[in-house]
Amino acid sequence: MDHEFWHARWERKETGFHQKSVNHYLHEHWPDLTGPEKNQVLVPLCGKSHDLWWLHDRGHAILGVELSSIACKDFFEEAGEKAMVTPGSPFTRFRHDDTLELWCGDFFQLSPADVNNVGWVYDRAALIALPPSMRRRYASHLSAILPERCGMLLITLDYDGSEMTGPPFNVTDNEVYELFSDDFTVERLRQENMAKDDPFAKRKGLGGAKESVFRLHKR
Numbered sequence: 600m601d602h603e604f605w606h607a608r609w610e611r612k613e614t615g616f617h618q619k620s621v622n623h624y625l626h627e628h629w630p631d632l633t634g635p636e637k638n639q640v641l642v643p644l645c646g647k648s649h650d651l652w653w654l655h656d657r658g659h660a661i662l663g664v665e666l667s668s669i670a671c672k673d674f675f676e677e678a679g680e681k682a683m684v685t686p687g688s689p690f691t692r693f694r695h696d697d698t699l700e701l702w703c704g705d706f707f708q709l710s711p712a713d714v715n716n717v718g719w720v721y722d723r724a725a726l727i728a729l730p731p732s733m734r735r736r737y738a739s740h741l742s743a744i745l746p747e748r749c750g751m752l753l754i755t756l757d758y759d760g761s762e763m764t765g766p767p768f769n770v771t772d773n774e775v776y777e778l779f780s781d782d783f784t785v786e787r788l789r790q791e792n793m794a795k796d797d798p799f800a801k802r803k804g805l806g807g808a809k810e811s812v813f814r815l816h817k818r
């Protein structure tokens with residue numbers, strides 16, 4: 600999936616992945632996972648997700664990373680909020696305040712120094728947005744840059760790969776263990792069948808799609 604693919608999706612407003620409200624797995628699992636901790640949360644491939652505001656409202660500093668400047672602008676404008684924009688390379692920074700920044704650029708350019716205060720990662724529709732070879736690169740990159748003991752809430756989707764081609768790609772639970780187990784503890788918290796009348800499943804003609812929720816901790 601090259602950058603052009605995603606830029607074109609945002610330009611054409613083909614953003615069916617964007618959820619109108621906060622992700623229900625985040626809502627249900629986050630408080631138990633993190634307890635009173637208010638560490639900085641890294642949200643890779645964040646789009647313009649409302650989940651960022653939800654996490655911020657709960658007292659977390661947020662670092663979102665997103666390729667599309669359209670997504671970064673929309674994120675603030677649609678919430679009626681302002682951001683100071685500092686153009687730069689490899690990231691143009693959209694800074695709301697000390698505790699909420701979106702970095703516009705390629706996630707794979709993040710360095711360990713950029714994320715040394717991060718205590719948690721939230722991944723919804725990031726890993727599953729990437730084709731297989733990039734998923735390995737994504738997992739390796741997270742492993743290379745994140746501080747020790749960093750936690751991660753990961754939501755995946757699995758379906759019969761003959762029913763559609765991604766994104767979103769089908770990612771089995773086994774693949775999650777294969778990608779991350781060398782450097783992270785991996786625990787599946789939950790698996791749910793996607794309802795057949797779920798708008799996404801209906802649109803894509805998916806039968807037995809399943810979503811899994813994982814908690815990971817970097818060793």
Ligand SMILES: C[S@@+](CC[C@H](N)C(=O)[O-])C[C@H]1O[C@@H](n2cnc3c(N)ncnc32)[C@H](O)[C@@H]1O
Pocket residue numbers: 605606616617618643644645646647648664665666667670704705706707723724725728766
């Ligand atoms: C499927 S969307 C999910 C967005 C968001 N996580 C959500 O739940 O709505 C994937 C997003 O990743 C962004 N993206 C893709 N490749 C990227 C990269 N290498 N670096 C940063 N963002 C990337 C795309 O522009 C797109 O907004």
